[in-house]
Amino acid sequence: MANPMQVNRKSLLSLAKDVISYQTDRDNEGALAQYLADRLRSNGLQVHDEDVVAGRPNVIVRVPGRDSSQLPLVINAHMDGAYHLGGWSRDPLEGWIEGDKLFGAAASDMKGGLASMVAAIESAAKDKSLPRDIILHAVMHHDTVGLGAKYVLASEGPFEGFGICGEPTNMGVVYTHGGAVKFKITVTGKASHISRIEDGVDALSAAVAIYSKIPQIKLTHKNHEVLTDLPRVLVGVLNGGIAAGCIAPEASMLGDVRTLPDMTRETVYDDLKKLVDEFAVDGCTYKIKLTAVQKSFVGKKESTLMTALSNSYKKVRGSEIEVITKMPTQAFVTDTADMSAIGLEALVFGPGDWKYLPDEFISIKDMGDAAQIYLNTAYELPLR
């Protein structure tokens, strides 16, 4: 077997800093997409970057290998990335380095992994012995419905082959994770001034009553042998009221259920409805809306891709790859679910130990190793 091209780690680091400098936290990854498309084109790669919605393209690059009839390897990274607002010790958009750490906005989820994949595709393009095609899917709008990945997979595939999603698994590999159902519950009451409290219906206290019961909600599900910490539920936002001296006419909460494979939008809706009905207050009306649904990813612990990725990892890092099944990755929602659903054998493997905190960082060595491992995996996969 020929040796894969060595990834240029110095170039990867400056690329990662560039990627971090783009604000991409709110439907605004278009400028980063443009930067990546321009960079890849100027390096001689064939870039496909048509808009998915106005001003927000995916950046898709297919690097042909020596034999394009071999099953391709897709590497998937999302370009959008939120990060903790406030509390940073320096400007989060100006990535900075301390030892092995590159700090910056969304460094671990997943600007670092994105840079690793771009570096891998750039090296692949120079690699004369690349045995199969590698396809970069740098996708728009991963949060919260995975629109970019769904669009590229549905419109152009590939419909067979292998897919690695580079979400931050801290260099472990994940073959199964849960899904998510996001919801909004709106409670409507009746406003009334403090001088006439008796005439009002308090939506805020009614919403708090529901909010306090959410942690004990009975979610219909079958236990899963791998996803033992799911399902779980959280209400992260509670809003209500209009003035200090007025009974709140409306209140709402935003919540998130991390689901098991047998749970659907219907089962979650019914479970929420049951809870709301049980604790409903006379005079209030309740509306439940599901705002985003993402499927679970159920892959295999032993597979062709797992073997190739493990071999690739071992050659680059000199140790065995860790297979991760615990939190936090159980509760991740990744594009792997969509790659798998369309027919690719898929896994999650990426640099970065993601925490939603200020001074987010990524290991520079891990970024370089991940890039090399992505490229080497194209070699380790068997030829057909």
Ligand SMILES: [Zn+2]
């Ligand atoms: Zn992510």
